[in-house]
Each structure stands twice: as C-alpha cells, then as structure tokens.
Amino acid sequence: MTAPDEARPWVLHVDMDQFIAAVEVQRRPELAGLPVVVGGNGDPTERAVVATASYEARAFGIHSGMPLKLAVRKCKDAVFLPSDHAAYDEVSAQVMAALAALPGVTVEILGWDEAFVGAVTADPEQLARDAQQAVLAATGLHCTVGIGDTTVRAKMATGFGKPQGIFRLTAATWLPVLGERPTEALWGIGKKTAAKLADLGLHTVAQLAAADPRMLAERLGPTMGPYYAGLGRGLGRTEVIGTPWVPRSRSREVTYQQDLTTWEQIRQETEVLARKVHEDIKDTGRPVGRMSVKVRFKPFFTQIKIAKLPAPTTDVEEMVAGALRVLEKFEDHDRPVRLLGVRAEFVPDQDESGRSR
Secondary structure, eight states: OOOTTOOEEEEEEEEETTHHHHHHHHHOGGGTTSOEEEOTTSOTTSSOBOSEEOHHHHTTTOOTTOBHHHHHHHOTTOEEEOOOHHHHHHHHHHHHHHHHTSTTOEEEEEETTEEEEEEEESOHHHHHHHHHHHHHHHHSOOEEEEEESSHHHHHHHHHHHTTTOEEEEOTTTHHHHHTTSBGGGSTTOOHHHHHHHHHTTOOBHHHHHHSOHHHHHHHHOTTHHHHHHHHHHTOOOSSOOOSOOOOSEEEEEEEEEEEEOSHHHHHHHHHHHHHHHHHHHGGGOOOEEEEEEEEEETTTEEEEEEEEEEEEEOOHHHHHHHHHHHHTTOOOOSSOEEEEEEEEEEOOOBOTTSOBO
C-alpha cells in the first residue's frame, strides 16, 4: 500500500461552479442570491434555451437545455440575461492561466469551465486547495476539485464535491461510493446507453463493473462495449495531456422566432449558417473534412445528419455545397422548422507517428 506521505501521480478535475451565471453575478453584484438564468437574448418570451442557471434557479427545476419559456413558468421571478461569449472567454482564460501557474502541474483544458490538472504529489488535497485559491484570487470565482487516480474517477469525484468542495475517488473507494448508483450516473453514459445496458441486466455501476467485456463487445460493439466496461470500473487515463485544447469543430445554430415553412427558406438559412461557420474558422487555416446539419422540426423533434466532404477543404463554396448536400438527406420537406444548425468538423491533426490526435 502506498504510504500517505509518498508522492505519486494524481489527476485533479477542476470544475467552475455555475460558471456562466457566476460571471454574470460578478458583473452585477445586486443579483447575488437571486435565481439567474442565462440564455439566448435573455428574453424568455423568445425561442431559446437555458445556457446555465444559478443554483438558486436550479432549485426551481431549471437546467441547461431547457426552453426559456418553460424556465419562466417554473420561476416567474427569475432574472433572465443574454449570453455573452466574449466575457466567458476572457474569464476562462484567466482561470486556465491561474491553474497553469501552479508549480509542477500539467493542465489539460476541457472547455470554458473545466480542466484536468496532473501532478506528482504526496498531498493532492493541498494541491486542490491551492488550485481553488489560485482561481479565486485571479477571478473572484469559486470552483470544485475532484481528485482521482484516473481521469474518469477525478471527473466523477467533482460531482460529490459541489459546490466549492474537494472530493477524492480512487480504485479502493470507487464501488463503495458509486456501486449502487445507476449506470446513467457515469460520465459518458446517457439515457439511451443506460437503456441498452438495462436490456442486458446491467442497471447499476457495480453490475457494469462486473460485466464481461467480451459479452459487451459482442452486444454493443468491439470498441464501445469494452469502453463501457472500463467506465464501470472507473478506468481511464492516468496521465494528463498538456497539449493546448484545440476545437474539433465549429458550429452555428439559430432558433427562429417564426418557423421556417418552405424548403427554399430552409436551404437559404442553411447556406447563411454555413457561411458564418466559414467566417469563424477561415483564419485558423485548418481544413474541414465533414459537414453536419441539425434540424429541429416543429414541435420539438430534432435530427442530425452528417457527411464527409469529397476532399478536405477551407473553401467557403465547397463547405456551403457540402452543407446543402447534407440537408437534402432529410426526407421531410413539408414540416415547419424551428431550429437549424450547421457544424464543420476539422480534419484531425496528426502527431509525428501519423496517428490522429
């Protein structure tokens, strides 16, 4: 057994608490303690969804992805604010810089408000406290830190520390803490996958951990089956990858206040979105390999279709043509459309061995 004072590799998952709402409250201190909902243009009478909700708003059942119109019905006194991506980008950069300045750490950025931090230490809790203090000093915002011996365990530990806390999960404590919880509680398992696992008699994390990976490979595929078996055990990377975070794709989407009712309208709006995506990525110089289109039909039925481009490209007209070809894969041309989205997927970068990363 590892001695308590023996330095060893640890993975920390740093997750900002109610990040977007916290940034907004910091800019408007008079909103502290109030139910705050951020999303769209901040108008709950318009079609848009919740980007984030403060803990006070979540107490009313409001959550990310919920239509604003439903959110205001759940809490008519909530404060609704528009999203301000530039402000969140700025604060996120401050968070990541504060983490990177900690001595002896490697930082792997996962998104706006979360990152893995790797270090060899005899006291990961002290490192977690140092991370929290560094972020607080740099931004005035709080975060929660999960500690684990793998990325999966660190990520899952964060949920037990919310908000502003620290929690550790290791191979020894994984099943005692998570064993009786449903498989859907695991990072990377959603409702559909949980339903497939339930069909195999696997309802809890402990049952998934005990499952035969070969059986899961046969039933769920040679890649995903063993992957889910590993999730049940809390397996994951033990090393934090310190390469800069590079987006794999860029997208634009619009929820229309008035439904699009003709196919020509839908084609025109798809072209507009594809051109906006190109505008977003043209300065990166990164070629696009696939285009996808997201359509939300009235009343709330969503489909996504995707296709590979004939060749990687940075040309706007080729991207537009690719998006329109994907759009034609949708068979229902007569149903009104309330939302459209277009995504461009970059060709993966390769390391020196030629492997995608």
